[in-house]
Amino acid sequence: MRATPAEVAAALPGDDEVPDASVVMDRAVTVDAAPERVWPWLVQLGKRRAGWYLPTAVERVVPRRRRALRRLDPRWTTLAVGDVVPDYGSADATFTVAALEAPHHLVYTSVRGHLRLSWALVLSPAGSGTRLQLRLRIAGVRRPWLADTLGSWFDLLTVAGMAAGLRERIAATR
DSSP states (O other), rough: OOOOHHHHSSOOOGGSTTTTOOOOOEEEEEEEEEEHHHHHHHTOOOOOTBOOOOOHHHHSSSSSOOOOOSSGGGGSSOOOOTEEESSSSSSOOOEEEEEEEETTEEEEEETTTTEEEEEEEEEEETTTEEEEHHHHHHOOOOOOHIIIIIHHHHHHHHHHHHHHHHHHHHTTOO
């Protein structure tokens, strides 16, 4: 789940969406599939879309209506800049697609109260697989130290669950 120092230092698509971020969280995972195979799984993420992936063992305790799809669904495999994707949290929590270039990067932005954030999902070839780097940038944080500690743990758990669920789904479709 750790991004390498080079990944953390690299400029990513979407960094300019929240240039004044007071909190930046970088995660990265390697997936055993080419970027072209990983891309559609990322594009269909979202509440009232394919959901937010979790591994089978965790999804067993999630109410059936909130479980993520375990297959690609053509209804959710396209996005365009400006599309709005519902998210969990408050009733009006959403992500807006700010940038995308298949199968390289997908960048979302969101405003939640006084917070502005961007979330970049960047794919790059890594041997016979794909390196997926996720960067969350947040501005307007009143207590950056709290976001860096508690928020970082929540982000780590969320991304770890999503990565495990993503790997399961891709492995099942070989």
